[in-house]
Amino acid sequence: MSLGRFLVRRTLQGLLVVWGVITVVFVLRFLSPGDPVTFVAPLDASPELRQRIAADLGLNKPMHVQYADYLAGLLQGDMGYSYQRGLPANDIVLSRVPATVELAVASSIVAIVLSIPLGVVAATRRHSPADYGATLFSLVGISTPNFWLGIMLVLFLSVQLDLFPTSQRPVGFLEAWTHLIRFKLAGPSLSVPLDAGAFADDMGTWLWHITLPAVTLGTYFTALITRLTRSGMLDELGKEYVTAARAKGLPETLVRYRHALRNTLIPILTVLGLQLGTLIGGAVITEAVFAWPGLGSLLIDAINSRDWPIIQAALIVIGVSFVVINVAVDVVYGYLNPQVGYE
Amino acid sequence: MPRDLLSVRDLTTRFFTQEGQVNAVEKVSFDVEEGEVLGIVGESGSGKSVTALSLVDLVEDPGRIVTGEINYRNSELAESASENAPDAVDGDFVDVRKLPERHRRALRGPDFATIFQDPASSLNPSLPVGEQIAEAVEVQRRASANPRSTRSRTQSYGLGKFLLGTALPGQGYLTEESKARAIELLELVGIPDPAERAEALPHEYSGGMLQRAMIAQALAGEPELLIADEPTTALDVTIQAQILDILGDIQEETGMTILLITHNLGVIARMCDRVGVMYAGEIVERGSLEDVFDNPVHPYTQGLLGSIPDLESAGGRLQPIEGNVPSLLDQEMEDRCYFADRCPNAMEECLEKPPEFPGPGSPDHAAKCYLADHPYEPEQALPEDYFDDESSDTTVGRDDGKDDASGEGVSADD
Numbered sequence: 001m002s003l004g005r006f007l008v009r010r011t012l013q014g015l016l017v018v019w020g021v022i023t024v025v026f027v028l029r030f031l032s033p034g035d036p037v038t039f040v041a042p043l044d045a046s047p048e049l050r051q052r053i054a055a056d057l058g059l060n061k062p063m064h065v066q067y068a069d070y071l072a073g074l075l076q077g078d079m080g081y082s083y084q085r086g087l088p089a090n091d092i093v094l095s096r097v098p099a100t101v102e103l104a105v106a107s108s109i110v111a112i113v114l115s116i117p118l119g120v121v122a123a124t125r126r127h128s129p130a131d132y133g134a135t136l137f138s139l140v141g142i143s144t145p146n147f148w149l150g151i152m153l154v155l156f157l158s159v160q161l162d163l164f165p166t167s168q169r170p171v172g173f174l175e176a177w178t179h180l181i182r183f184k185l186a187g188p189s190l191s192v193p194l195d196a197g198a199f200a201d202d203m204g205t206w207l208w209h210i211t212l213p214a215v216t217l218g219t220y221f222t223a224l225i226t227r228l229t230r231s232g233m234l235d236e237l238g239k240e241y242v243t244a245a246r247a248k249g250l251p252e253t254l255v256r257y258r259h260a261l262r263n264t265l266i267p268i269l270t271v272l273g274l275q276l277g278t279l280i281g282g283a284v285i286t287e288a289v290f291a292w293p294g295l296g297s298l299l300i301d302a303i304n305s306r307d308w309p310i311i312q313a314a315l316i317v318i319g320v321s322f323v324v325i326n327v328a329v330d331v332v333y334g335y336l337n338p339q340v341g342y343e
Numbered sequence: 344m345p346r347d348l349l350s351v352r353d354l355t356t357r358f359f360t361q362e363g364q365v366n367a368v369e370k371v372s373f374d375v376e377e378g379e380v381l382g383i384v385g386e387s388g389s390g391k392s393v394t395a396l397s398l399v400d401l402v403e404d405p406g407r408i409v410t411g412e413i414n415y416r417n418s419e420l421a422e423s424a425s426e427n428a429p430d431a432v433d434g435d436f437v438d439v440r441k442l443p444e445r446h447r448r449a450l451r452g453p454d455f456a457t458i459f460q461d462p463a464s465s466l467n468p469s470l471p472v473g474e475q476i477a478e479a480v481e482v483q484r485r486a487s488a489n490p491r492s493t494r495s496r497t498q499s500y501g502l503g504k505f506l507l508g509t510a511l512p513g514q515g516y517l518t519e520e521s522k523a524r525a526i527e528l529l530e531l532v533g534i535p536d537p538a539e540r541a542e543a544l545p546h547e548y549s550g551g552m553l554q555r556a557m558i559a560q561a562l563a564g565e566p567e568l569l570i571a572d573e574p575t576t577a578l579d580v581t582i583q584a585q586i587l588d589i590l591g592d593i594q595e596e597t598g599m600t601i602l603l604i605t606h607n608l609g610v611i612a613r614m615c616d617r618v619g620v621m622y623a624g625e626i627v628e629r630g631s632l633e634d635v636f637d638n639p640v641h642p643y644t645q646g647l648l649g650s651i652p653d654l655e656s657a658g659g660r661l662q663p664i665e666g667n668v669p670s671l672l673d674q675e676m677e678d679r680c681y682f683a684d685r686c687p688n689a690m691e692e693c694l695e696k697p698p699e700f701p702g703p704g705s706p707d708h709a710a711k712c713y714l715a716d717h718p719y720e721p722e723q724a725l726p727e728d729y730f731d732d733e734s735s736d737t738t739v740g741r742d743d744g745k746d747d748a749s750g751e752g753v754s755a756d757d
């Protein structure tokens with residue numbers, strides 16, 4: 001199958017999944033306790049006022065009509081208004097996406113950069129101190145709860161040693177870049193100064209703030225991938241094609257990386273993709289510990305106040321990212337493992 | 344007068360497993376003459392494949408070559424080795440085992456090439472076949488572009504170079520020339536449409552095609568010695584004949600020296616000039632093809648030949664060799680002839696290890712059996728039930744897993 005047809009088919013399948021997510025989340029609203037009106041209306045609101053609020057929010061219509069209205073809105077890119085703040089759910093949710101994506105990507109990068117070399121070293125120097133160190137690290141990393149690690153890092157590195165900030169995200173990654181982009185849009189003729197200093201300042205601040213959350217979130221991930229790399233690499237290095245590659249005189253670097261590691265990465269890639277999806281939806285605790293303004297903390301707030309448009313919008317965004325990441329993983333998978341191809 | 348290309352002395356390879364020490368190859372000595380095909384034949388678990396892997400220093404953990412010399416004649420290598428490893432050199436011969444590891448590694452490909460039993464698992468499933476052959480070409484190209492003395496250094500390829508090669512186009516290990524040469528090699532071994540097939544992945548090839556590709560890969564290094572470890576075992580009978588034809592043709596054209604390892608006496612008869620018969624990690628009989636096939640001395644060799652169907656004297660039942668290859672676990676091995684428990688002519692003196700006696704054939708003919716020295720003496724015979732107590736447990740831990748796993752006996756299929 002060609003890549004084009006593969007993409008079309010996977011996109012259609014993905015849309016089906018997203019529709020499923022939308023429907024389940026919608027139905028969930030009718031199954032969960034707590035009337036949103038109670039949270040929106042003043043405490044002393046009269047029954048008439050409560051009725052009016054319900055009518056305003058469209059909550060008095062039959063369920064199927066509400067569902068149809070909601071789908072129609074979604075197709076037009078309208079996810080409704082926050083019950084609490086009255087602002088469009090789109091804006092609220094989308095404003096939180098960059099923070100979460102930054103955190104997920106940063107912790108993935110931390111994980112990949114650390115874990116794959118660590119796993120390779122552990123596998124190629126089996127039973128050496130390096131191997132035992134890597135194995136111990138991955139055991140500890142997998143068993144350490146996120147929130148505890150986050151709090152410990154804050155206590156030691158931020159509070160005691162004052163190396164990192166304890167929380168917050170004063171500036172975003174994209175905001176930092178706008179110092180350069182604005183210059184580009186304006187063009188050199190307009191003599192808007194290239195604000196490299198501001199860019200460097202903002203990037204520094206951003207990096208300084210994201211380090212601890214990324215390490216906290218990435219530790220489990222690093223430990224997991226280290227383990228997978230080590231065992232996968234040991235598996236591949238024991239295979240006959242590795243002996244054959246050595247027998248033809250190939251330098252050991254190529255035997256290890258061009259042959260064995262490449263085949264090890266195929267299954268790891270799947271885990272990586274799934275984990276990245278989990279990170280986008282599941283950074284809730286880390287975001288809470290570091291007051292990181294992402295989707296996770298937004299979702300918690302929304303659930304506490306039964307702000308259903310926000311809950312729905314956040315879950316849809318998370319669902320869509322899951323689907324997109326998985327399709328991307330499949331595309332790369334087909335490239336790395338031509339035996340499977342785009343089937 | 345043919346000269347020896349390789350002279351192996353007392354090669355001993357052992358596996359140090361959790362169950363104990365496995366003596367896979369025990370004091371094996373043989374010579375390979377330049378331009379000949381030397382066959383090594385034996386049952387599964389007799390140590391043939393481990394012998395092959397020992398020669399190219401690819402015995403894997405927990406296995407280790409314990410002692411022995413692998414003397415390789417190469418005046419160029421001897422000259423360069425006399426500087427950095429003088430005690431390895433003896434005239435034109437170099438004891439490969441005494442070379443530093445990176446020098447030993449540099450011998451693989453351009454000096455010793457190997458063909459393995461199962462072509463399907465000997466190629467990386469996710470790289471195109473042509474690229475894998477091109478790698479072998481590239482190894483040879485880089486090797487011959489440099490004098491031997493610096494070869495081990497120039498052959499190395501660090502992680503930095505690899506990352507650079509992966510990231511930048513045109514900086515990789517392979518070159519266009521080596522890819523083109525790979526296509527030529529595929530054509531040479533009779534693969535149709537070589538340019539197109541070079542792009543294909545191993546799973547898109549048939550078994551016979553893959554073994555041809557493996558031969559092409561081995562030829563890429565223009566090796567002095569080709570070690571073919573069961574090259575036809577995993578193939579259909581008709582394909583086996585084709586592969587042997589290709590090997591035979593190449594040997595005739597280039598005069599390449601081949602060490603052919605097989606359990607198949609038919610393959611030996613067809614291809615080899617001289618033969619060594621392996622049993623329980625030892626070469627029990629060796630000699631020219633005629634010596635071993637027409638005048639076998641060792642009862643094991645006689646048993647092997649007796650298990651071949653013979654067209655001319657059809658009708659009689661084949662004579663199998665009773666029993667199994669003994670355990671190679673050190674603690675279960677006694678200091679006797681390892682074949683005595685299966686031998687129809689076992690005598691009391693067989694409880695003591697026989698030395699190698701000259702055989703009745705050519706000067707080359709020799710056997711590790713007292714029968715080569717003096718005829719069978721019935722009054723010395725061991726009682727038939729002598730080994731019964733221990734024979735019950737001799738099959739435990741027999742296979743060390745490094746030899747052919749298919750469990751075939753010696754056969755005469757061709």
